[in-house]
Amino acid sequence: MKYSIFSLARAALTGHRGWTRAWRDPAPKSRYDVIIIGGGGHGLATAYFLAREYGIRNVAVLEKGWIGSGNAGRNTTIIRSNYMLPGNVGFYELSMKLWERMEQDLNYNTMVSQRGIINLYHSDAQRDAFARRGNSMRINGIDAELLDAAQIRKELPFLNYANPRFPIMGGLAQRRGGTARHDAVVWGYARAANDLGVDIIQNCEVTGFQRTDGRITGVETTRGPIGAGKVGMAVAGNTSRVAAMAGLRLPVESHVLQAFVTEAIKPLLPGVVTFGAGHFYISQSDKGGLVFGGDLDGYNSYAQRGNMPAMEDVCEGGMAIMPMIGRVRLLRQWGGIMDMSMDGTPIIDKTPVDGLYLNAGWCYGGFKATPASGLTYAHLIARDEPHHEASRFRLDRFLRGATIDEKGQGAQPNLH
């Protein structure tokens, strides 16, 4: 059923009794050409692109809980393509282009809002690092602006310009950056994939793999075994556990990242502001809550919750750069399980196990990647060769020394 203001108005007349399920609730078939494990943004986007771009429609997405119950439903919704290193730059820009047409592609309002993102800098060294990043973006045809203190003051008058510790010297702006309604992205892809014939199967946890002479032939699930030609993992924070079922050890650690939201207030922030030096970034949701976060808690975790030191650290950063939020009340705090790769960069690749594919290592940056991840992963699964924009996200890069380390932290996931 197509969504539009007209169908909405029509439905209103009948008390909205006409609406049907956004996606079906099918029982698992005995076999699919492709099974995607994980009903997060990436898994659902992959299924959607498999069906739309590569004509593979006998696809199931298996989700252990409800779709979007992982990080897709927990993230601070920032989308941007302000990356620096080869391998990342093109990939995230591809994603940004897909964001820009998402509503029309999916016929679902995912509220992609390009209100811009500004990364503040406070020292010459930081400015130079941003200049390097920004020029790399520009050379790759991506929008970027280096703003000076005066321009920042004009755009963000409410920042703390009196802070002697972190004088605001300027910022790197990407106007096309912004936010999107995270849950809607999940639902939009689910609905669109469903309309193309994909089975979305919730409350179906994968508990093992079926193999015949090495090759994956299906999965064991809490709803019984299901056969498959190919199986793709898109389980983010749970990657190592699922991979272990196939005997794989990966360059991935699971860490908790917290985020916070305040009570709803009238519009206060224009776009996204990040204060990297102070471990703080913030935006305002359409509902009016200030949505903000900072660094990882710093230890391996599967608990989906964090501790006070990280909360304090983030709020201290907020009060240092934006003391006007002092009286705004923090309403809710939560944590998600990050699939932190050892170099801070994702992996989209075949695994050593025939028929098993890997999409992981998204760290705290995988929401913005959702569309491109879906497209390039679908390409890999359909064609058995990497999409050119994801050609560097290989599993063997760690052995070859071809890591992609934007932060220069090395094999220390909790610092990426």
Added chain:
Amino acid sequence: MVEFSWNTQSPLQKALVPGLHGVGGTPGVELAEIRDIVLVQVMARRGKAAETAKIAKKLFGVEPPFAPGAVFGKEVTLIWSGPDQFLAFAPQGDERLMQQIADGFSGTASLSDQSDGRCVLRISGVSAVQAMAKFLSIDFDDRAFPAGAAAATSLDHRAANLWRTADDPNGVPVYHIAIFTSFADSLYGVIADSSLEYGLKVA
């Protein structure tokens, strides 16, 4: 020929302002910096913890602490600072003492002179514990932290050594805090600000 004078300076020269601060009335917190100290970090060499202890006994007349705690010798206080390590602290020390310590431990323990690496504050008063609860996360209850207790801990995220000496004549607890010299100006502010609501007397 010009002459050179070598005056010492405290890292708190600017920050520390003697007198009464904060709310009026009898001050709840008293602060004082102890200047021109001798402070040596003594680290037993591999396999030489026992030997180190013996020498310490010979030098200072007391056994060094084997667990967090402070032991008070005549001239020198020994404060646990890590496994098989301690700080030898003398409120007024001199070359002679340094030399003694150096000679005494040579070959047995490694030394690191911290006389200028740390700034030592004395904090006391009826509200000292309330003030300290704002910047130190350890439990100051008498049962948990009696006189002679010590802790290597953090003050506003910066490493610090803390020990409790004998109560003053009025039975008010007395603590010493050693912080890194370069942080002193900043951390002193934290300590002072935390004390203002109780009234602060700075010596």
Added chain:
Amino acid sequence: MRIACPFCGERELGEFSYLGDAAPRRPHYAVDDGSDPVKLAEAFHDYVYLRDNVAGTMREYWYHGGGCRSWLIAERDTRTHEFKSVQVAPGAGASVTSPAGE
């Protein structure tokens, strides 16, 4: 979160920094022991990059940098954050230990 340092007692998380899984061991080799360079590279790749990333009890390195500067090896449940045990690294303190203590 609180961590019971065997030396200092229970302390606040902020005093510690985290390194991660204590299972991987640094491969031992001597420059001219004729060990196969490819195997050696793989061994180091494994040591530096590959992780079990267990959901359950994990042995891991913590550094009490905000306290006694000892390296600790803790057993902690990554699903509940509950510490099962905390030991000190073999080389903390002055006692003599054999090589490859960890």
Added chain:
Amino acid sequence: MSGYIESQPLGRTAATEDAAANTPAAGATQSHRLRAGGLIDRQKPLGFTFDGKAMTGYAGDTLASALVANGVKLVARSFKYHRPRGIMTAGPEEPSALVEMRGGARREPNTRATTQELYDGLCANSQNRWPSLRRDFMAVNSLLSPIFVAGFYYKTFMWPAKFWEAIYEPMIRRAAGLGKSAGEADPDHYDKVWAHCDVLVAGAGPTGLSAALAAGRAGARVILVEEDTQLGGRLLSDGGEIDGMQAAEWVQRTEAELNALPNVRIMKRTCLFGVYDGGVHGALERVADHVPVPGPHQVRQRLWRIVARRSVVGAGSIERPVVFPGNDRPGVMMASAVRTYINRFAALPGRNVALFTNNDDGWRTVEAIHRAGGQLAAVVDPRGQAPVEYQSLVKASGLRVLSGFVSDVRGGIDGVRSVTVTGKDGRRQELAADCLAVSGGWNPNVGLSCFHRGRPEWREDIAAFVPGDCPPGMRMAGAAEGTFALGECLRAGHAAGLAAASDCGFTEDGGSAAEAGDEAYAISPLWQVPAKGKAFVDFQHDVTASDVTLAQREGYESVEHLKRYTTLGMATDQGKTSNINGLAIMAAVSGRSIPQTGTTIYRSPYSPVAIGAFAGHNRDENFHAWRLAPSHQWAAARGAVFVDAGLWKRAQWFPQPGESDWLQSVSREVNAVRNGVGFCDVSTLGKVDVRGGDAGVFLDRVYINAFSSLAVGRARYGLMLREDGIVMDDGTTSRLAEDHYFMTTTTAKAGPVMQHLEFCRQVLWPELDVQLSSATDQWAQFSIAGPNTRALLQALCDPDEDLSNEGFPFMGVREVKLRGGMKARLFRISFSGEMAFEISVPARFGNAMAENLMIAGKPFGVTPYGTEALGVMRIEKGHVAGPELNGISTADDLGLGKMMSKKKDFIGRIMAGREALTAPDRQVVVGIKPVDRNRRLRSGARIVPKGERPGPETDQGYTTSICFSPTLNHWLGLAFVQRGRERFGEIVRIHDPLRGEEYDAEICNPVFYDPEGVRQRG
């Protein structure tokens, strides 16, 4: 039956303070204030304004109770439809009565009128309305409500794409949100404090009080936190009899006994908002929210981090609304709230109250209203008759009891006018009433028990969720745990308190539990009244029963989908009054049971906390501690310009009179050094004492080059890698004695390097005899550089110190005597490329050393220089630093590959050999200079082969450290360039689109100045 203090004889009509009874000062406006009773202080009248209207109340009032007493019904507008709303509850669960408090920089949106203490001069305003609360244009949304159903915005606003940011979204954003935040820096201060105890008790109702008492008597260290201003909990509202005395008296006595116990601490106005790992609890104390502004040196709020070994949570229960048309009208109020306003605050919510209850407890309201002399229009109970213990009262008072449901409420902005009752038989009748008291039963306040992801469990008999697995060490007790009878609560609290204490090893006599009757509690669950019309589930977010049904119809069936699709339970009250009704309705329409449907995840904070409180003292310049160099005060006195380098404040340059910009000052400083002599405080470099018998071997393993072979009295430049083969840090390390090395690190990496070294020492190679200690703060270290360095030092040093090349060779180190009886360490090392030494003395002599260097250097025009000049000279000299040690470059990238020893294992050796890290086409450090020498270079510009179009394929590198070289009199710098070392002399194109620049530059040897290194050896 309840014996409440100052109760009045039944039957009296409208016993409110009429104007006559009022002293002119106070009460004049308090049309609904009872003549007597309540826990308010009638001797302390307080004036306040709401939406500019002046009113009065009494000390002990909340803003809400004062509004009730003043007969105010309309208090707020709802989030989406802007429906008129009043006061619904009397506690922190309030979804509707949110107001803007205070003004200016202290303006504070979304404050619950039900928890805001009244103070004299309090000024509150309604919010989310325009132009006024009574006449709110946005109320048109109500007309559009047929379209504005759950999730409508996901279905529209999509065309044309660019309209979203331009038109649709701004419109939505303006409509959304509730109050306006100040938009100015918060002028108040906050504290963060640590506290420790054995047993933490949260909540001071009968349960919490008896728990605290038991644990306290048993000898445990107890902290009792109570969100409210007074102890007592529901006892303050419902009274009752305990140990033969009236509840209020028992509370006073208990409080007195607790205060008398030295091991018990009571904290009022303190809300436990979170439970974290290891027994860390978060609590917020409202220190000065009940006064206009905090006093001198007083904080507004205090964030407590309470470390407790055990906790007892007696957080009570929250009364549940019922979902029926019109249930959101101003004047519809929870029954327990009606009792609270009457009994605790002596304020009468309505003169003619109708009561709608499905459970026995609701019937307490009858009594309360009677005693207050209010009128009861009727009691509507689906169960059809009064509970046994109320039947006599029903007879005596001739009270109407109707069997059925309330199916509609008429009224408007001035409150309820009438209530429609539909009987079981379907017959409808209309009752006049100005207030409807509703009780749908009680939900145990389980939130805190779920913050570690434990899921609550369903209990059929009380039709409510009770705590499941609690966080370690936590016990829920009393109403919070589903135990509702007063006697039981007292016993449960006592038992929990004792158990918690004995868990901690405290077993002294805890006495016995106080005694009280066990009132019966029977309920027949009622979630939604079967009737047409807008029936609200989430009052703040305007989620209706039909929204829940729609969500189910569209497949958003999981409670988490329901929440996210309809925003049910996402408002400031976090669904305290709405979640259970919502999921019960979802269960019904999706044909599942309530436990099958389950609850959404509970998250801290239990009740919202100001961000400022989480920051506490660590804001503005106190955000992070700062570090000062040993000659800071001297430099400040000379007017140095300081820069924050990490935590350090470093002298960047020393401006001189007449210098118009920094470049002038820096160039002067550089020239002074190159042609004469200058000095710079370099104490910020990390310094580590590395001692012990195996110190040399140890350093061999952490550095890529050898150190065991270093002679005593010599220094050497060293480079360390991470285990992944990437450069970690560099610095010069000297050997002061056989068993004593003195290592220096970069300023930035001092901490990480120390941690790394300790790891190597304690974990990797415990067999080595090595001891480490940071000496960074111990030494004041100065670099003295320039042709006249030796002359200066001769003047400073004792005459018989030989500083000649023979007596003190390049890279030599030794202790020297200075004039005036001072000892110092002298290192002959050079970062600037000039003849240079570094001299260090104990930090306490830092300022003195700076002054003495000025004196000793006076004849040679000595010039102090800052970090900028230091940087310029190292770039001219091609030394790598921070911008090149960027965490992704190898030793070879930096041109230091040759240093890598082939003879030994060292950290990073094997991984450094990986193919991609040794590939010939890597970007390596080179020098770069503009072809047009007048051109300014900038850092971060991209490098592209001449004639190529810039793009991913042609991007071959970028500029890193750039400076104007006063020595060579043009801009120059370092860059990373593919195969750079093979391309010296090649002209490349520099692209800097960010700054709109593009020009040619030449790749060259990074050592621009004195490549042979004659000067530093000179």
